[in-house]
Amino acid sequence: MMSRQKFPVSVASMLLATICLGGCSTLSGDTPEPTVNVNEAVKQVDSILDGTVNAVRPQLKWRDGPARISERRNSFTNKANGEADVSRYRYVRTKVSKAKLNGLLAAITKYWNKEGFKASTSNPREPSLSGKAEDGRFAKFSMSSFGDVEFYVSVGALSSERSGDIKGEEGDQFPEAPNGGPDYTPDVQDSYWSK
Known part of the structure; x- marks a missing residue:
């Protein structure tokens, strides 16, 4: 009994x-169920990245990294659940001075808020900004202490693919860094952004 x-x-x-x-x-x-396939998610990611950089004036030069897929897993069983996150980094080639950073952050924040992202500073020690939309879309901007500037966007998708780069979405060619990997260092001097 x-x-x-x-x-x-x-x-x-x-x-x-x-x-x-x-x-x-x-x-x-906190993560709504995705409703799009991988190809549609890549288009959404690229559209958000395009809109973000187009909202910045004068325009920045940039290179795209590969689009990636990251399978989501059940937090209890650790098995793939048929959902994934599709993402891409966009690396800014234009050298952005610290003096111009506030203007850049203001333009990004204004655009993201207009697109339904709730933007907030995510790291007070290094200039960074992140935004999340109610439908689960995620965007991030960061600048490292070395001056590397990058955007990152992620969108949920229905997929049973394993994590990795998406074939046909390899992104742009990068110069080679001293360690043999891609060099993300800004290499374009700009009369406005670099002063």
Whole structure:
């Protein structure tokens, strides 16, 4: 015979296990289910990146990194759940001085807010900004202490593909860095942004 104290605890345990086996989406509640396929997600990512850089005047020079897919996994079973995040980095080639950073951040914030992102500073030690939309789209801007400037955008997609670069979406060619990898260092001097 079950005591009165143990019954509510056992019911709560069963309910929690049922929720987590279903994907723990009820507990996290912060990522809406995607409704687009990978190709549509890549188009959305590129559209957000294009809109962001086009909102900045004078225009910046940039290179795109490869579009990537990152499979989402059930937080309880660690099995792929048929959803993924599609993302791309856009690396700014224009050298941006610290003196021009506030103007750049203002232009980005204004555009992201107009597009439904809630923009906020994400790292007070290094200039960075991130924004999340209600539909799960995510955007980020950051500038490293070395002056490297990059944008990152991620959109959810329905996909059972494994994580990795998306074929046909390799992005632009980059010069080679001393370590043999791609060199993301800004290499374009601009009469406005670089002063």
